[in-house]
Structure formats: C-alpha cells, structure tokens
Amino acid sequence: MNELLYNKKVMCPVCNREIEVTRVKTKACKVLSRDTDMCVHYENINVLFYDVWVCGNCGYAALQDKFEGLFTRDIKAIKDNIGISWVKRSFLGERDADKAIEAFKLALLTLKVRNAKSSEVAKVCLRIAWLYRFKKSPGEIKYLKFALDSYNHAYQNERFPLDKLDEITCMYIIAELFRRVGIFDEAIVWFSRIVASPEARSKPSLIDMARDQYQLAKDQLALADSN
Ligand SMILES: [Zn+2]
Numbered sequence: 001m002n003e004l005l006y007n008k009k010v011m012c013p014v015c016n017r018e019i020e021v022t023r024v025k026t027k028a029c030k031v032l033s034r035d036t037d038m039c040v041h042y043e044n045i046n047v048l049f050y051d052v053w054v055c056g057n058c059g060y061a062a063l064q065d066k067f068e069g070l071f072t073r074d075i076k077a078i079k080d081n082i083g084i085s086w087v088k089r090s091f092l093g094e095r096d097a098d099k100a101i102e103a104f105k106l107a108l109l110t111l112k113v114r115n116a117k118s119s120e121v122a123k124v125c126l127r128i129a130w131l132y133r134f135k136k137s138p139g140e141i142k143y144l145k146f147a148l149d150s151y152n153h154a155y156q157n158e159r160f161p162l163d164k165l166d167e168i169t170c171m172y173i174i175a176e177l178f179r180r181v182g183i184f185d186e187a188i189v190w191f192s193r194i195v196a197s198p199e200a201r202s203k204p205s206l207i208d209m210a211r212d213q214y215q216l217a218k219d220q221l222a223l224a225d226s227n
Contacts, residue, residue, distance in 0.1 A: 001022075001093055001094060002045065002094045004021055004024060004025050004028035004044060004045045005022050005023065005024060005025070005045075005050070005093070005094060006139055007020045007021065007022055007023075007092060008015060008020065008021055008022075008023055009223065010053070010067065010068075012055040012057065012058060012060060012199075013068055013070045013075065013078060013096075014055065014058050014060040014070070014075050014078050014083065015055060015057050015058035015059075015060070015069070015083065017055075017057050017058075018165075019056065019057065020092055020095075021053040021064070021091075021092070022050055022053075022091075022092055023050060023064075023094055024045055024050050028040060028042075028044055028045050028047075029042060029047050029179075030043040030044065034106060035130075035133075035178045036176055036209065036213060037126070037144075037173060037177065037180060037213075038173065039130040039133065044133065044227050045095075046100075048100065048127060048130060048131065049096070049097070049099070049100040049131075050062055050064075050095065050100075051064055051097040051104075052064070052100070052103040052104050052106070052107045052126065053067045053091075053103075054091040054103050054107075055108055056088055056089055056090045057086075057088060058078070058079070058082070058083040058086055059078075059082040059106065060078050060083070060110060061081065061103060061106035061107040061109070062107050062110055063104075063107060063123070064069055065122070066120075068195070070114075073170050073188070074114045077113050077114055077115075078110060078113055078114065081111060081113045082106075082110065082113060086143075091103055094149050097131050097132075097134050097135045098135075101128060101131045101132070101139075104124060104127055104128045104131060105128065105187070106192055108121065108124045108125065108128065109125050111124060111202050117154065117156035117158060117162075118150040118151070118153040118154040118158065119151070119158055119161075119162035119163065119165065119206060120152070121146075121150045122147050122151040122153075122154055123145075123147075123163070123165075124148030125143050125146040125147035125150060126143070126144070126147035126151075126173070126177075128143040128146075129141075129142075129143035129144045129146075129147055141180075141181060144157035144177055144181050145177075145181050147177060148174065148177040148178065148181060151170060151173055151174050151177065152174060154170070155167075155170055155171070155174060167199065168194060168197065168199055168200045168203055168206060169203070170207060171190055171193060171194050171197075172190075172191075172194055172206055172209065172210055173195075174190050175190030175191045175194065175210065175213065178190060178217075179191075179213060179216070179217045182224075183220035184217045184218075184220050184224060185221060187213070187214075187216060187217040188217050188221065191210045191211075191213055191217060192213035192214060193213065194206070194207065194210040195207060195210050195211060206225050
C-alpha cells in the first residue's frame with residue numbers, strides 16, 4: 001500500500017462487526033492551495049479521497065468523524081434499506097477519484113435513508129462536486145447545485161453552528177456556489193450581505209474573499225448581460 005496510508009480497525013455501528021478502514025497519515029496532509037469555495041488541494045496525496053469510511057459487510061458509509069454517531073432508529077433504517085441489498089465489496093487501500101466518488105455517494109445514500117439534516121447532505125454533496133472537479137468532470141456543477149439547495153435549506157431551517165460551520169462562512173459558501181453555478185445576481189446579494197454584516201468583522205479574511213468574489217460576480221454578470 002501507499003506509504004502515506006495505513007489501515008485501522010473500527011467497529012461498524014450498524015452490523016456490529018470489526019472492520020478495517022484506510023486513513024492518511026497526519027504528516028502526509030500538506031495543503032497546497034484552497035479554491036474559493038474552500039476545496040483544499042493537497043501535496044502528495046488527496047486527503048479527501050479517504051474522508052468517507054464504508055463498511056464492506058453491510059454498506060453503511062459516513063464521513064469518518066460521523067461514522068460512530070448513530071441513533072438506534074438510524075441503524076434500523078440503514079439495515080432495512082441498504083444492508084438488505086448490499087453486495088459485499090472492499091473500500092480498503094488506495095483510492096482514485098472514482099472510488100472516492102463511489103464511497104461518498106454511499107455516504108449520501110446513508111444520509112437520505114436516515115433522513116439526515118440538510119447541512120449534512122450539503123457537506124457531502126459539496127465534497128462530491130470537488131471530487132468531480134479533480135476529475136475535470138461536468139458532474140461538478142450538478143453536485144454544486146445539490147449542495148447549494150441543501151445549504152440554502154439548512155440556512156433557513158437549522159440553528160447555527162451547523163456542526164463546525166458558522167453562519168458567516170455558510171453565507172459565504174452559499175454566495176460562492178451561486179456564483180459558480182452561474183446565478184450571479186443572487187451571488188452578489190449574498191456577498192454584499194456578508195460585507196455589510198457586523199458579525200463578519202471577526203473574520204477579516206472571509207470579508208476580503210467576499211469582496212473579491214463580489215467584484216468577480218459583478219464582472220461576470222456584466223459580461224453575461226452584454227452577450
Ligand atoms: Zn457494517
């Protein structure tokens with residue numbers, strides 16, 4: 001196996017069996033750059049590829065930091081809807097973008113079966129969009145739209161913080177996703193809300209990014225109108 005990876009034993013909370021998952025060694029997680037929607041590019045190895053753990057026995061999948069936190073009703077829903085038709089297969093070892101997309105889509109399926117919150121769905125959809133970006137595939141825009149719809153719903157209906165996501169950063173992501181899917185007027189409204197928000201002052205780097213992206217969205221809108 002790739003020397004930057006290692007396997008670890010964990011208990012699957014759905015089928016109660018000990019399984020192995022593959023993790024990236026901490027020292028291998030070196031950030032190369034960040035896109036304007038927070039997508040991180042790494043040196044050497046793509047850490048995102050390994051962020052979803054899948055149980056090869058029962059098909060349960062989740063982001064690694066959420067893998068163990070399940071309610072009893074979730075376990076039953078996953079067994080009844082995924083486990084029953086699951087074809088056993090392994091997600092252990094090195095992954096490429098396609099294998100990572102397969103794992104993340106299983107995590108999305110688990111969230112749907114659990115009737116999970118929009119913020120959880122949004123987080124996984126945004127990461128699937130990034131995986132398609134690494135592949136330079138048009139699937140990116142489709143999943144950016146799914147992520148946008150779910151973040152918008154979460155913004156209206158959930159209490160902040162959404163897991164680790166604060167309100168201002170969530171507003172920024174919504175604004176930037178509007179821009180990336182080509183809805184420039186909405187992007188401009190959301191970016192200007194961030195710049196005008198008193199709470200945003202505690203996050204000067206985010207205000208700077210919002211200002212830059214506001215200008216970019218304005219330029220893009222002007223260009224779209226002139227065509
Ligand atoms: Zn399992």
